[in-house]
Amino acid sequence: MSCGQQSEVRILIMTAVSVERDAVLRGLHSDSRFDVLLAGVGSVAAAVNTAKALATSEYSLVISAGIGGGFPGRAEVGSLVLANDIMVADLGAETSEGFRSVDDLGFGCSHIQIDASIVELVERVTRAMLVAGLPVITGPVLTVSTVTGTAERAVELATRIPGATAEAMEGFGVGFAAVDRGLPVLELRAISNMVGPRDRSTWRIKDALDVLEVASSVLTEVF
Ligand SMILES: O=C(O)c1cccc(C(=O)CC[C@H]2O[C@@H](n3cnc4c(=O)[nH]cnc43)[C@H](O)[C@@H]2O)c1
Numbered sequence: 396m397s398c399g400q401q402s403e404v405r406i407l408i409m410t411a412v413s414v415e416r417d418a419v420l421r422g423l424h425s426d427s428r429f430d431v432l433l434a435g436v437g438s439v440a441a442a443v444n445t446a447k448a449l450a451t452s453e454y455s456l457v458i459s460a461g462i463g464g465g466f467p468g469r470a471e472v473g474s475l476v477l478a479n480d481i482m483v484a485d486l487g488a489e490t491s492e493g494f495r496s497v498d499d500l501g502f503g504c505s506h507i508q509i510d511a512s513i514v515e516l517v518e519r520v521t522r523a524m525l526v527a528g529l530p531v532i533t534g535p536v537l538t539v540s541t542v543t544g545t546a547e548r549a550v551e552l553a554t555r556i557p558g559a560t561a562e563a564m565e566g567f568g569v570g571f572a573a574v575d576r577g578l579p580v581l582e583l584r585a586i587s588n589m590v591g592p593r594d595r596s597t598w599r600i601k602d603a604l605d606v607l608e609v610a611s612s613v614l615t616e617v618f
Pocket residue numbers: 411412414415435436437461462463464465539541542543562563564565587588589590600
């Protein structure tokens with residue numbers, strides 16, 4: 396790099412499935428600072444595929460993006476959630492006194508570490524999305540291995556994790572791989588369905604993908 400030149404920000408966006416990737420790509424309008432790759436569904440696939448991508452190219456930021464479920468009273472269908480806490484919600488043990496996380500058990504950490512610079516980044520992206528007229532809120536985004544399908548499970552998660560705002564299946568895996576490389580990570584979810592009793596006929600995937608597309612176009616203005 397010659398004097399006066401600044402290194403370009405390079406951002407890796409990981410989506411679970413190709414329709415999410417395509418929505419993000421449409422929003423990015425071929426902005427060459429971004430790569431959008433498939434994570435696969437679930438935390439393990441997401442961690443492996445993110446780690447592979449980070450081993451082959453240099454990035455300054457990683458984003459886990461896609462659709463997700465919104466917790467009732469927190470995130471409505473068609474809204475956007477930007478994680479201020481990326482955490483795995485079902486890694487631990489069931490006990491007669493209820494769920495015990497890996498943190499409680501002393502085996503590890505359920506949360507991706509978020510430092511002050513990421514808090515500032517989350518605030519900056521949130522502001523830009525609000526200015527663009529997008530209905531975005533921040534809150535904990537839960538990574539689960541099984542999509543919640545009952546009201547009881549939704550209440551159990553919302554009670555156990557104060558402020559639970561959305562759930563999806565990849566954020567913790569993407570985040571784990573990013574943090575392993577010392578990189579900051581964001582999670583962005585466009586809400587396609589409510590967390591609760593399973594009724595696939597109520598999922599609004601197309602609407603959520605449209606919101607994800609617009610949100611991705613805002614990302615090109617933020618960075
Ligand atoms: O059926 C389709 O057309 C279709 C199109 C795009 C995506 C899907 C998925 O099922 C993707 C699964 C993906 O979405 C996340 N997700 C969405 N809602 C929830 C939820 O309520 N709980 C957990 N995860 C959710 C998740 O990250 C999956 O990877 C289908």
